[in-house]
Amino acid sequence: MSQAELMPKGGARKRSGMVEVPAITLAHGGGGKAMHDLINDVFVGAFDNDALAPLEDQARFSLADLAAEGDRLAFTTDSFVVNPLEFPGGDIGTLAVCGTVNDLAVGGAKPLYLTCSVIIEEGLQLSTLRRLIGSMADTAKQAGVKIVTGDTKVVERGACDKLFINTAGIGVIRTGCDLGADKAQPGDAILVNGVLGDHGATILTARGDMAVKTPIESDCAPLNDIIDSLLTAIPRTRFLRDATRGGLATVLNEIAQASQVGVEIEEDKTPIRTEVKGFCEILGLDPLYLANEGTMVCVVPAEDAADALACMRQHPLGKEASIVGRITDHRPGRVVMETVFGGRRIVDMLVGEQLPRIC
Amino acid sequence: MKYVDEFRDPTKAKFLLKEIQALVKSIEVTKTRPLYIMEVCGGHTHAIFRYGVETMLPDEIELVHGPGCPVCVLPMGRVDDCVALAETPGVIFTTFGDAMRVPGSKKSLLQARAEGCDVRMVYSPLDSLALAKENPDKQVVFFALGFETTMPSTALTILQAEREGVENFTVFCNHITIIPTIKAILDSPELSLDGFLGPGHVSMVIGDSSYDFIADHYNRPLVITGFEPLDVLQGIWMVLKQIAEGRSEIENQYNRVVPSGGNPAALEAIAKVYELREFFEWRGLGSIDHSGIRIREPYAKFDAEQQFSVPALKIADPKSCQCGEVLKGVIKPWDCKVFGTECTPETPLGALMVSSEGACAAYYQFGDLEKIHDAKQKHEETV
Ligand code: SF4
Numbered sequence: 001m002s003q004a005e006l007m008p009k010g011g012a013r014k015r016s017g018m019v020e021v022p023a024i025t026l027a028h029g030g031g032g033k034a035m036h037d038l039i040n041d042v043f044v045g046a047f048d049n050d051a052l053a054p055l056e057d058q059a060r061f062s063l064a065d066l067a068a069e070g071d072r073l074a075f076t077t078d079s080f081v082v083n084p085l086e087f088p089g090g091d092i093g094t095l096a097v098c099g100t101v102n103d104l105a106v107g108g109a110k111p112l113y114l115t116c117s118v119i120i121e122e123g124l125q126l127s128t129l130r131r132l133i134g135s136m137a138d139t140a141k142q143a144g145v146k147i148v149t150g151d152t153k154v155v156e157r158g159a160c161d162k163l164f165i166n167t168a169g170i171g172v173i174r175t176g177c178d179l180g181a182d183k184a185q186p187g188d189a190i191l192v193n194g195v196l197g198d199h200g201a202t203i204l205t206a207r208g209d210m211a212v213k214t215p216i217e218s219d220c221a222p223l224n225d226i227i228d229s230l231l232t233a234i235p236r237t238r239f240l241r242d243a244t245r246g247g248l249a250t251v252l253n254e255i256a257q258a259s260q261v262g263v264e265i266e267e268d269k270t271p272i273r274t275e276v277k278g279f280c281e282i283l284g285l286d287p288l289y290l291a292n293e294g295t296m297v298c299v300v301p302a303e304d305a306a307d308a309l310a311c312m313r314q315h316p317l318g319k320e321a322s323i324v325g326r327i328t329d330h331r332p333g334r335v336v337m338e339t340v341f342g343g344r345r346i347v348d349m350l351v352g353e354q355l356p357r358i359c
Numbered sequence: 360m361k362y363v364d365e366f367r368d369p370t371k372a373k374f375l376l377k378e379i380q381a382l383v384k385s386i387e388v389t390k391t392r393p394l395y396i397m398e399v400c401g402g403h404t405h406a407i408f409r410y411g412v413e414t415m416l417p418d419e420i421e422l423v424h425g426p427g428c429p430v431c432v433l434p435m436g437r438v439d440d441c442v443a444l445a446e447t448p449g450v451i452f453t454t455f456g457d458a459m460r461v462p463g464s465k466k467s468l469l470q471a472r473a474e475g476c477d478v479r480m481v482y483s484p485l486d487s488l489a490l491a492k493e494n495p496d497k498q499v500v501f502f503a504l505g506f507e508t509t510m511p512s513t514a515l516t517i518l519q520a521e522r523e524g525v526e527n528f529t530v531f532c533n534h535i536t537i538i539p540t541i542k543a544i545l546d547s548p549e550l551s552l553d554g555f556l557g558p559g560h561v562s563m564v565i566g567d568s569s570y571d572f573i574a575d576h577y578n579r580p581l582v583i584t585g586f587e588p589l590d591v592l593q594g595i596w597m598v599l600k601q602i603a604e605g606r607s608e609i610e611n612q613y614n615r616v617v618p619s620g621g622n623p624a625a626l627e628a629i630a631k632v633y634e635l636r637e638f639f640e641w642r643g644l645g646s647i648d649h650s651g652i653r654i655r656e657p658y659a660k661f662d663a664e665q666q667f668s669v670p671a672l673k674i675a676d677p678k679s680c681q682c683g684e685v686l687k688g689v690i691k692p693w694d695c696k697v698f699g700t701e702c703t704p705e706t707p708l709g710a711l712m713v714s715s716e717g718a719c720a721a722y723y724q725f726g727d728l729e730k731i732h733d734a735k736q737k738h739e740e741t742v
Contacts, residue, residue, distance in 0.1 A: 284405075284715070337411075338411075339409070339410045339411045339588075340367050340369065340410070341367050341369055341372055341410040341411065341412070341415075341588040341589075342369035342372050342373065342411075342415060343410050343411020343412050343413070343414045343415045343588070344411045344414045345408060345409065345410070345411040345414070345725040345726075346724065346725050346726060348723070348724045348725070
């Protein structure tokens with residue numbers, strides 16, 4: 001839906017067209033009254049904000065306002081197909097906002113505007129859609145971003161699985177900030193802001209195809225606020241990345257490759273919940289590869305490590321922050337872990353694993 | 360986890376390593392060649408790499424990663440049979456996840472699924488039986504795989520299916536037994552092993568007396584060993600101690616779990632449902648007498664091999680593949696001509712590259728590649 005589609009014609013917000021059917025049908029994507037009512041009722045109501053007010057086919061921003069936040073734009077997009085739609089600690093709506101907000105924030109950008117495109121399988125319960133879009137709106141509010149335009153499509157049964165969401169986002173990068181996976185230097189410290197593997201373990205459990213129950217919840221959270229504090233406290237931060245699909249191991253390998261440095265971590269410094277450890281133990285998984293949605297990896301110069309750790313720990317999302325390892329000039333391109341047992345092993349890129357839809 | 364952490368204690372590890380070092384010094388042959396100790400079980404291989412145990416051992420000890428990963432020894436023809444079953448209309452083919460990526464001669468189960476076959480991952484044969492009950496209009500086939508460890512659960516599931524009168528559930532039985540295989544390895548002329556770490560989980564079922572011939576006829580020590588890294592170190596220490604003292608006995612490091620007589624209830628279920636096959640084909644090792652089992656006649660209606668027509672062809676391994684030599688410990692994974700080039704975990708040629716318990720995949724993913732590189736160079740210089 002363009003902006004014109006997001007808003008009813010005539011400017012005034014018509015709340016008359018409340019949708020009262022139990023489930024979404026193809027008619028809700030047909031462009032007629034049913035679609036307008038759905039958009040007005042479910043989306044516009046939830047995303048209500050002043051950037052939505054002008055009724056054009058596109059969202060418009062003042063360059064001067066953007067320039068006040070920094071000197072470069074960051075632009076990103078991500079699609080969300082998680083199964084199940086709702087899981088302990090979050091749902092596809094929270095993921096769709098956090099994912100894009102975090103992708104912007106780890107580039108040093110202040111996330112400002114998001115889009116929301118949904119592809120709905122006919123038969124999705126209207127109450128479910130309302131809940132999920134509501135949680136998108138709540139998460140956007142929490143992250144301080146506005147959802148300013150979007151699109152709605154309904155496809156026949158079987159053409160998608162219940163609900164897919166795409167969000168794109170624009171942010172402004174603070175002046176002087178230039179983060180990158182190729183910026184790591186021997187001696188630098190590697191930190192994480194919180195426990196590893198909660199999201200991956202939650203989704204695998206919630207899918208119900210692992211015969212285990214766990215009390216684990218997804219760590220899904222917008223990281224822009226903690227990143228803002230960190231970059232203010234440690235302007236020399238070299239690199240940030242949220243450890244989503246592929247987990248900590250994948251991000252570390254990306255650093256080792258891009259910077260042509262060695263990466264060394266210590267297994268007993270990696271914060272992992274006992275429940276997640278147990279879960280992985282039973283299923284033969286490695287928590288280093290499990291997905292996270294609110295945990296990021298951060299590389300700072302050695303002399304900033306203690307301050308970075310203190311800064312993270314002051315934030316609610318950084319309580320479990322830990323210095324997990326260091327950058328070395330030994331074995332460029334490789335990640336090595338000292339195991340709890342005192343041995344050493346390579347932590348390689350994950351290959352050939354059949355990852356289910358976790359985000 | 361508290362219980363488990365105890366078996367990963369680095370201080371205890373240091374202490375054991377010192378003892379191991381001292382023992383190695385006292386063993387005369389280590390002055391001229393390393394000691395070869397084979398861990399038979401894939402679970403050990405995994406623990407050894409996962410915790411970097413190999414990197415802690417003195418150079419005089421070489422671990423040989425044996426054939427104890429059921430996925431790794433599955434011959435190509437059997438994978439083809441699985442694919443054929445999965446392609447049979449009306450069949451839901453159920454399997455443990457590991458087996459999905461094992462290459463057949465034309466495709467893997469994963470590829471078959473991508474082409475539209477109904478292949479599903481399960482965590483136990485009971486999941487598969489439940490699926491059969493939920494889908495009375497389909498035939499559900501369970502791909503049974505593994506040593507004595509998983510045999511009882513398949514047997515008990517067949518017995519339960521019989522009790523409940525489930526008509527649309529069958530088992531494609533690929534269970535194998537460990538003893539004839541160890542014997543085949545000991546008989547192999549290319550190979551000299553100094554001792555064994557015996558498989559903990561298998562022994563839980565079969566007990567320790569089945570291994571007596573290894574000590575009696577082949578004069579090799581075997582220590583039944585658990586799966587935590589400290590277990591493995593202690594197992595190695597016990598093997599070395601036997602060698603140093605000139606003994607060859609069957610010892611049990613894992614007595615917190617393995618009872619001497621095995622598990623009578625499990626053995627009873629096994630005896631009731633299965634019988635030995637005359638021979639069974641192993642990938643890389645060839646045909647080994649009495650190493651496979653099949654479902655007995657009274658349970659024929661649960662036997663997929665009897666209820667469906669499977670091609671049952673013998674397919675030779677690809678020429679470039681040296682899995683057999685790696686399995687027997689004759690060469691190291693990196694000595695295989697295609698290791699890391701044509702054969703990687705993404706495009707496995709051999710099954711040893713598929714499962715995380717396979718020696719090649721373990722080296723490729725966890726191994727110290729620098730060490731591998733050095734070894735390769737040393738190897739090339741000597742040739
Ligand atoms: S590298 Fe591949 S082909 Fe060679 S032995 Fe290992 S699994 Fe077999």
